[in-house]
Amino acid sequence: DAKTTQPPSMDCAEGRAANLPCNHSTISGNEYVYWYRQIHSQGPQYIIHGLKNNETNEMASLIITEDRKSSTLILPHATLRDTAVYYCIVLYSSNTGKLIFGQGTTLQVKP
Amino acid sequence: DAGVIQSPRHEVTEMGQEVTLRCKPISGHDYLFWYRQTMMRGLELLIYFNNNVPIDDSGMPEDRFSAKMPNASFSTLKIQPSEPRDSAVYFCASSLDVLITDTQYFGPGTRLTVL
Numbered sequence: 001d002a003k004t005t006q007p008p009s010m011d012c013a014e015g016r017a018a019n020l021p022c023n024h025s026t027i028s029g030n031e032y033v034y035w036y037r038q039i040h041s042q043g044p045q046y047i048i049h050g051l052k053n054n055e056t057n058e059m060a061s062l063i064i065t066e067d068r069k070s071s072t073l074i075l076p077h078a079t080l081r082d083t084a085v086y087y088c089i090v091l092y093s094s095n096t097g098k099l100i101f102g103q104g105t106t107l108q109v110k111p
Numbered sequence: 112d113a114g115v116i117q118s119p120r121h122e123v124t125e126m127g128q129e130v131t132l133r134c135k136p137i138s139g140h141d142y143l144f145w146y147r148q149t150m151m152r153g154l155e156l157l158i159y160f161n162n163n164v165p166i167d168d169s170g171m172p173e174d175r176f177s178a179k180m181p182n183a184s185f186s187t188l189k190i191q192p193s194e195p196r197d198s199a200v201y202f203c204a205s206s207l208d209v210l211i212t213d214t215q216y217f218g219p220g221t222r223l224t225v226l
Binding site for chain 1: 115142144153154155156159167202204206208209213214215216217218219220
């Protein structure tokens, strides 16, 4: 599975959009980009995933560049409860479902 | 559904003792995963099951660790004997399938401290 690179930490003002980048320059055509987050002392929580097209759900939007070498997770109106560690993970389409977590980005939403 | 249930939530034991962690997956989910999280190594997959059968245990650190799934609604992770370096948060997760569109649902974790 392709390796991902994320900034270790980011800050965001409450109510503003939080844009979390992820680099996956070695991604192959069959690999999906997944995002999970882990709020302090809780288990990881699925946010969103995509292959080529941009995706949106009730939690966030995922923007994948045309060459698929990077992506951005967007939380449109960050709240204090969005403070968490965000993990970007790349999964092969026939993958067994094994999630390989990196160090992630610690997002601090400030009032 | 109550989600993935893990017990105990906290466990403190002494080195050399046997520790058993328990997990109840979401009903109907065919896959169950055990993860371990430490500050040094982050989140690591230890083992996963499909329909109660262990599929991949390559992440199990050593023979002191064993996992079983006697039925679709229960799994255990056992450490015998425990060592201080086993101190970590252990998460159980389940998923309906491992097709790319299925997500894993994590339990609240068991925080293990081995003195």
